[in-house]
Amino acid sequence: MLYREVGQYKTSYGADQALFPILQDRIGITVILLLAFVGVPLTASSFTLDSILIPVLVLSLAATGLNLLTGFTGLLSLGTGGFMGVGAFACYKLTTFFPNVNIIVLILCSGFFAAAVGTVFGLPSLRIKGFYLAVATLAAQFFLSWCFIRIPWLYNYNVSASIEVPTKTLFGVPVTGPTASPVTRYLIVLSIVALLTLVAANLVRGRIGRTWMAVRDMDLAAELIGIRLYQTKLLAFAVSSFYCGVAGAMMVFLWLGNAESESFNINQSFLILFMVIIGGLGSLLGSFLGAALIWGLPIVLRAAPAFFGLSIQSATAEQASFVIVGALIIFFLIVEPHGLARLWQIGKQKLRVWPFPY
Amino acid sequence: MTHLLYGIFIDPFVQMGTAPDLLVQTLWEGLVSGVLYALIALGFVLIFKASGVFNFAQGIMVVFSALTLVGLNENGMPAYLALALTIAVMLVLAFAVERVILRPLVNQPDIILFMATFGLTYFLIGLGELIFGGDPKVMISDQLQLPSGSYRIPIFGGYLQMQKIDVAAAIIASLMVAALAVLFNRTRIGRALRAVADSHKAALSVGISLEQIWVIVWFAAGVVALATGIMWGARSNVSFALEIIALKALPVLILGGFTSIPGAIIGGMIIGVGEKIGEFYWGPLLGSGIESWFAYVIALVFLLFRPQGLFGERIIERL
Amino acid sequence: MGRSVGGPILEVEGISLSFGGVVALQAVSLDAREHEIRAIIGPNGAGKSSLLNVINGFYHPQKGSVSFKGRKRRRVDPHEVAQQGIARTFQNIALFRGMTALDNLMTGRTLKMKSNFLHQVVYWGAARREELEHRAKVEEIIDFLEIQHIRRTPVGQLPYGLQKRVELGRALAAEPDLLLLDEPMAGMNIEEKQDMCRFILDVNDQFGTTIVLIEHDMSVVMDLSDRVAVLDYGRKIADGTPEEVRHHRAVIDAYLGVAH
């Protein structure tokens, strides 16, 4: 009986349209944020930060971006990796042009370059739909990753054809490069992700979000209501690519510290798509759950044998994890096609009537 | 600038004129890889036509079937027995897919089924490596009596080099297409398949079990995959890197339309020839390696003019 | 009826429309006056829906013109039409199934919303104020249509009758001057039909909205409408008050299916 909104009366539409209308949710999110911002930095090991939390956050942001496009606007894209790459390389060039500008500003700015490119490759969406569009976005994917290698200007003509992240400091504290501590990088990633997630939440609960969903659910009717399909779709592409771009920039500057064309290949795109669909199309929460599952699972699986004192060849573990991840994807889709987010809803529903079955 | 324009608009055609044998050779290579793309695309089409599923796993099915074949043979099984057994394996796979994936997910939105085939892809990659190891295998061309060596036909003062295996690939591909055409248009199953393609309800009302149809198409796709795997394996070797190439079937699908068998073939030809010509004559301008995306751009441009593909049904929007 | 029918607000002149070889409409002309309820009837495939699609710009006729509020137009895009104040419902419901009833209605007001992207991003100031204003307006319509209880339900899960009602609500949310209803009562039971009739009359009465509706149920048409136009094989074969139309020779033929 702990979780229920009974007795919480909304006295204004404002209260009713708040992000978290239910008190328990508000408490919940506060606790989570406190844990994330205070608890984790104090306790987590550098491995947990570097190999689990930072990646999951970065990938969640990319997934959020794709979700805005695929989940909310109904446009299937396989170019995510490419757009992330644009963000990363843009950020790298920016750091070389403006070495003294605050790196966080640059990371956010690099999103705009991705947005521009994304919009261009979004143009076909005006003529084509569904899988045809998906394949069209593959053109973006392959063309971009070709550019990342074939245009040396993008990586400052490094012989290695890869971008090395320079050390940038903020108030004297190094935030990028090898000397930056995992905690610092984690906190920055967390802040950016939290901020952009809030923005996404605002967008999808307002007019823009509704027009996106309208286009997704029935584009013709939307048009007859007065929604301009072209602008709506292109806006979706732009915003989505912006998120992917920022994610890409963070991936290189705050996570890996180095990248080459291959870091943004087609598999990256597929990985993000997994996360979105497993997490739940059209759900921001889902993007996070999906990212956590898809990224976390193989790590758990790789650690599991040792944890249970078995010694398994790392290769075998890797192959096994492929099998299991594949099986789980199918399993999840069968159990709940609407993704983890829906499971969460169901869980809440149960909690609401607990301890009674109905 | 003028140099660039020359490189784009004049030089390639000069080359074609001065070395026609190379042009012919390029066309031939294009046709061959086109055939292989087409074979993969064919697998997609079969399944999409009958179950509306965009089967991403087609690519890995190619690798998996070829691996099974070679793996069985390596464990001392005579080639043809191995071949038969591999076909059996593909049949089992078809049943498994129908039972485990399609049936529970029937009537789900396309994208969910699409994702499910992604899951299948991961599963097969892992399984394949677990059983046969990650190291690439050499296709057992000789045991299968596949021709090796090549014809060298003098033309235009130069010569045209045709690998016998490629010729075989072309022949086998056309045979398969013919067989499938017959299957689709002449047999009861074929009518059923088309009925399903038109509408599941209709099919049911005609008293056809969807399950059977699905098993059949997935099995057919599996066999096509095996053929593709053997052919491509014989050209390079059987390794998981092949799976990436399978993506090339997607632009083929766009050109040919997702539901048209002749479309897949002709689309394959266009893509194959297009990208080879592009790489060969225009690639050097851009620093080469454009083959990796050229096909997709061809398809993309094409889409803008004909959104439903070469043979795809016309899309009429109505309210 | 205590309302004054004004001058013509919508004039359709000599519309001809065909897809490939198939002729859907042939030189059809009709008008609708302010505040009136105008019905279009005719057998299936007579071209009724096509006519509506022409009026709100979804189809572009080969010949003829449509003028609304005196502004003549030959070829326009649907969203322009919507901006001029024409809203509609659809024969087979075209709601946004994934969204709640409330969101569907809010979407209906898209054109009335002006706040820019940045405000949306922060969801503060203008954007927030706007949201709340429009929410208030939408709530009025929700009360009016008596669908308070299903506010938060995704419309995909609603029964047919309610969906039709929500769709009407979405159209009303745009505060249109002209409302096109494509078979608003198709597949409803008596009670639902009666409710729908009431709503249509009230809309027309309270908001003074001009209504053009397609309907098969003769009794409904005859009670509701001021004037009735009859289409058959893409031609207009009769036009006038329900009384006149009811006794019109061609109409009777058309409905009894006498060979021409």
Added chain:
Amino acid sequence: MRLKKLVLGAALAGSVGVSVLASQAVAQDTLFVPLFTYRTGPFANSGIPIANGMHDYFNMLNARDGGIGGVKVVVQECETGYKNEKGVECYDSVKSKNPLVISPYSTGITLALIPKASVDRIPILSMAYGLSASAVGADFPWIFNPPATYWDGMSIVLKYIAGKEGGFGSLKGKKIGYIYFDGGYGLEPIPLLDQFAKEYGFSVTKYPVPPAQMQNQSGLWLSVRRDRPDWMVMWGWGAMNPTAVQEAAKTGYPMDHFIGVWWSGSDDDARPAGAGAKGYLSLNINAVGAGYPAIGDIVKNVIDKGNSQTPKDQVGENFYNRGVMNSVIIAEAIRHAQRITGKKVISSADMRRGLETLSISDQRWKQLGLPGFAASFAVTCQDHNGHHAAYVQQWDGRKWVKISDWIPPMKEKVLPLLYGAANDYVSKNQPWPKRTEVCDDRTL
């Protein structure tokens, strides 16, 4: 419904599992040597034999001598699949367990780890791959890439070609085709190649192979047929190698004019082309064949005891021996470190000193039971590479045959480029940590 509960449960369990991760410590009285390997993915064909070689040699030392200096070597493989993210993850998972040295076995991963390792003070051994510039000990105290850099390799290739053509003078007007993996690895030698082309007046045509096209090279080889280069030089890896050899054979390119770097000389690279591959050349830095006492010990103590994944017939293949060589270098460095520090259980810092004073003479190779297995080599405080000789081998249709003497690289050409690149790297990655580590006296 039950299913859904189950799933919720599973998700929960997963999240718990994660938290218990990095908790697998390594016993303190051992020598911990993580090996980054890839037995999966499109590069597995190159990765597997190397991984086997590296693994087996350490197992052999443990079984035969009870470890190194009486201390057991703990080997832990981490599967990278040749993916950079995985590599970084592997690094993060081992760095807290006092790893003596990291062998990334991927140029991409090496590049990603160079800055990190320099800060975490963990040595990286990128044996004949990675960033050529990292040979400059003054700038990269923690990175070691013996016995030769890609630039050395390219200079050796050109030296060999020149030898066949009758001296560098006669390279004038010749056409050399360069087919390479379109990534950092394949792009690195290009500056040197271009420089030589300018100096000796031969022309270079470049044929990049994008990763997605590794097994789809027919178009590329058509261009080769058109351009008719006198020699083809290959910097290939993974599935790209066998495909290239096969396509070359198909196009009828003279195989004895087609020469690959030491990473394009695996038995699996040549074998698939069958008879067509006969005559294919490649550089090598280690001997092939199982006819060495040490390798005999491996067979006796490890493989016959079933403690290995290696199929017996692959022992002694080129890349297997490459892996063995990698482990020998690590083992020798550990011995050096133990001698310098007088400690039995050493730290990564000690290991760095060991690597920096490492030298293996022909005499020592013999003592190791590997006479003539590789050129005698030494790295110094300044030079972490040594720029040692390589030889050319030829595929006779069944196995590799050594067909040249050990050819030393053209240091005088390579070094300037090397220092230039090192400066470039350091200047682009300011502030780059200044070297503080003192140089050990080699005579110890």
